[in-house]
Amino acid sequence: MDPLLIMQLLIAAVAGTLIYTVIGIAPGTDETAVLAPVTLVLVLTGLAPIIILTFFISAIVAKKLTDSIPVAVAGIPGGVMAAPMVEHALVLKKHNRADLAIRKMASGSVIGTLISVPLSLLLAQQLLPFADVVKTYANPLFFFGAIFLALMSKERFVSLLAILPFALLIQGLRELYWATGVVPAGQTVFTSFFLGITIGPVLLTLFELFNTNKRTTIKKHQTKEVKLRYQQHIETLHPFKILSKEELTWSTLSSVFGSLLFILSPVGITILLGEVISSRVKDPVRKASLAISSMDALTNAAYIAGTLIPLIALGVPLSPVAIGPGGALFNAPPVFNETYNMHHALSMPEFIIATLIGATVAIVITYFIIVKYAEAICYVVFKHVPHEALLALFIGLVVLLSFMDGGLLNVFGVGLVAIVAGYFHRLGMNYGVQFMVLYAAPWLISLF
């Protein structure tokens, strides 16, 4: 392979790792909302697909390694996926073992990555013969995917009932754009609707602030108190030595499950399996350590498998991770579309190289260096990066891409999609269902 390309891949991996180490630590950042826009932008700039995949893989691994750090040191989830772990991490924090929590979680992450990368490549190979069937029925499959994810979610009635209205909104806006000539016929607005859905819950909260009544009655808060404990006794960094035999076994097993169940929502299986595994143990510290190490292994595995398997085998984003954070790898007009995306652009050896370089660089940098300086990094991010700036950055990106997709009218169109999506989200229709509907909308509406 060309040494120049290898060099570029390494640079992409380092960049992905560094950026998502910081973002991973910043509290409350949703995986889809922070990974999707940046990946999308990279795809649109026309970078080589193999470079983008390397960046993406290193970004997920780094993000998943670091979003558990604020959980451990401050009890604030660094991301949606880290939320189920807060309860257990707080137990360790209470026992003054935040350092232990970091090391257990990070080791779990490493196990999850080590297991899921080869397993996903293997599973993808097994699924290849079915790719053509899946592709032929992709549209109905998205629709059934939406129904399936809706049924699996807690608010299944809301999710089911909202499918058709939401499809109507998306397809209705597209037809309107064609009718008014804002968007030329044959060009479909996709990217900015996708972003609208991602930023929906936040935009809804912000929009409500324009309502006088809401503004005065909304719960007010004080400055957030963050206590960081300075730990100096991290002795070993060897992941296999940090975990006990029991934790190692369960982390490995849950990584296998996470990879096999790639089609389900990663948050759901994390909560479920984490509870099942840890409920047998009585001692609080042992129980919490077991829970967080296996949960972290599982989220990592679910993320990597959820991206790689549909990407390599199918070319159709049929998993919550692929359709959410990895969405741009499958569909980002005009660069990628349903008939030509990263699945078609890369060969099997290229997929393997990109994954290995991305995962290795992220583990080496994030695990060995960041884990050691976890508190210092948390301190800098908490102290100097205001939440307002992060929110504004995402809103800026949405406005830019909406304008590029369909002019000023589409900026408001995306605002509408975001507010409706945000409201459905609040009622319990999760991202997975909404993205499936986004894909299924043209087919679904054409049935009538």
Place this chain on the structure above:
Amino acid sequence: MTTNKQNDITLLSESSKELIEVWEDVIDIRDLVLAIMITVTLTMTLYALAPDQAPFPLIFGLAGALLGFSLSIFLIKPKRTVTLIKSKGEK
């Protein structure tokens, strides 16, 4: 109105600023509006200034977004009080 009902430590804080919670963290609405105005203005201005050819508008727009982000970091103070506790480190 429930504005000043939190009776726990409200009295202690000097300027009982009214912050709201968005995305698991607290923000000041005025600061947020400021940050959004800065970021969106810079993003769209640079986008408009870019040469009209394939990747340039996007790259310029992104540069504007990042510029706005940096400026916001510089201008706005995070609404968190961070305290670093030095612990001996138990066995």
